[in-house]
Amino acid sequence: MSKILVTGGTGFIGSHTVVELHNAGYEVVIIDDLSNSNPKILQQIEAIIGIKPEFVELDLCDEAKVNEFVAKNTDIDGVIHFAAFKAVGESVQKPLKYYRNNFYSLINLINAFNSSVNLVFSSSCTVYGQPDILPVTEEAPTKKAESPYGNTKQIAEEILQETCAVTPSLKVTSLRYFNPVGAHHTALIGELPIGVPQNLVPFITQSAIGKRGPITVYGNDYDTPDGSAIRDYIHVVDLAKAHVAAIKRLESGKADSNYEVFNLGTGKGSSVLQIIDAFEQSTGQKLDYTIGARREGDIEKVWGDVTKSARDLNWKAELDIDVMMSSAWNWEKYLKDNPF
Numbered sequence: 278m279s280k281i282l283v284t285g286g287t288g289f290i291g292s293h294t295v296v297e298l299h300n301a302g303y304e305v306v307i308i309d310d311l312s313n314s315n316p317k318i319l320q321q322i323e324a325i326i327g328i329k330p331e332f333v334e335l336d337l338c339d340e341a342k343v344n345e346f347v348a349k350n351t352d353i354d355g356v357i358h359f360a361a362f363k364a365v366g367e368s369v370q371k372p373l374k375y376y377r378n379n380f381y382s383l384i385n386l387i388n389a390f391n392s393s394v395n396l397v398f399s400s401s402c403t404v405y406g407q408p409d410i411l412p413v414t415e416e417a418p419t420k421k422a423e424s425p426y427g428n429t430k431q432i433a434e435e436i437l438q439e440t441c442a443v444t445p446s447l448k449v450t451s452l453r454y455f456n457p458v459g460a461h462h463t464a465l466i467g468e469l470p471i472g473v474p475q476n477l478v479p480f481i482t483q484s485a486i487g488k489r490g491p492i493t494v495y496g497n498d499y500d501t502p503d504g505s506a507i508r509d510y511i512h513v514v515d516l517a518k519a520h521v522a523a524i525k526r527l528e529s530g531k532a533d534s535n536y537e538v539f540n541l542g543t544g545k546g547s548s549v550l551q552i553i554d555a556f557e558q559s560t561g562q563k564l565d566y567t568i569g570a571r572r573e574g575d576i577e578k579v580w581g582d583v584t585k586s587a588r589d590l591n592w593k594a595e596l597d598i599d600v601m602m603s604s605a606w607n608w609e610k611y612l613k614d615n616p617f
């Protein structure tokens with residue numbers, strides 16, 4: 278049985294990916310420093326998959342510790358690297374914190390495996406900025422990121438591409454996520470924002486449950502059908518399954534090169550107001566919202582061309598907006614009765 282190291286495996290996408298790896302017959306070991314997640318997630322994963330996931334608390338910026346871990350764990354067949362800081366706003370205030378953490382962790386990991394490993398890297402559609410052409414394909418030019426967070430994703434991709442170009446033993450797949458939302462159908466794992474949610478859907482569910490006030494729609498004067506900004510929202514379980522597909526492709530040896538990039542979205546865009554409406558329709562919960570000013574750094578509209586992922590990963594998103602909204606709501610209700 279192949280064993281996969283999942284860094285950041287107690288996080289939102291990481292925890293869902295651990296579940297899907299297990300379901301696909303993989304053994305998993307999680308590394309997390311718990312700086313941005315809750316260790317209770319490990320019990321929640323156990324409640325879903327029936328076994329306690331192997332877990333090591335470790336800061337990937339500690340080179341000696343990472344080397345020691347890899348030297349001791351010689352049975353690791355692949356790595357999915359989620360561990361990174363990802364708060365766009367915070368990254369603007371604390372750029373060095375983001376550059377240090379997001380680059381040291383990645384470089385330590387590759388060095389510890391002597392640049393000889395199958396690696397799936399957690400990237401983001403933020404590397405495209407506002408695309409000139411929609412849907413955006415993997416061949417679209419990347420644009421200067423609006424935030425140090427986005428810049429760490431762009432530069433990390435360049436680090437990986439340039440290293441792969443001279444290191445045949447390093448096989449990397451960068452996965453560019455659009456907007457991950459929703460929760461596992463058991464409502465035992467989901468998104469756990471720390472403090473006031475910056476992202477739309479967790480703010481919606483916290484507003485609906487009475488934890489927050491009305492939602493502020495950040496602008497309705499965009500060049501879109503209803504004036505609010507458009508994104509490509511994808512269910513986190515679909516996203517998790519794509520990581521399993523990426524590991525499988527790397528193991529198959531069928532990759533066209535030792536560095537590949539894939540868009541992970543649904544290929545469809547939804548506006549903020551459409552998401553609010555979809556949430557009300559699927560949950561029966563009425564939402565209060567006001568129209569506010571645009572948010573600094575936001576782009577107007579983006580949705581992904583997912584042709585390449587469908588062809589080469591043999592993967593397509595299957596869960597629709599209704600399931601995204603209802604699963605997110607079920608998770609919020611679970612949290613109310615079972616506070617972490």
Ligand code: WQD
Pocket residue numbers: 363365401402403454455456457475476477478480492493494495496506507508549572575
């Ligand atoms: C979505 C839309 C907001 C909150 C970011 C990162 C991206 C990824 C996902 C990590 C936008 C609007 C939001 C609110 C609103 N993160 N909005 N009121 O900004 O598309 O992407 O999170 O990988 O890298 O950039 O996601 O959920 O913050 O916003 O109107 O209270 O909802 O303006 O149009 P975003 P988001």
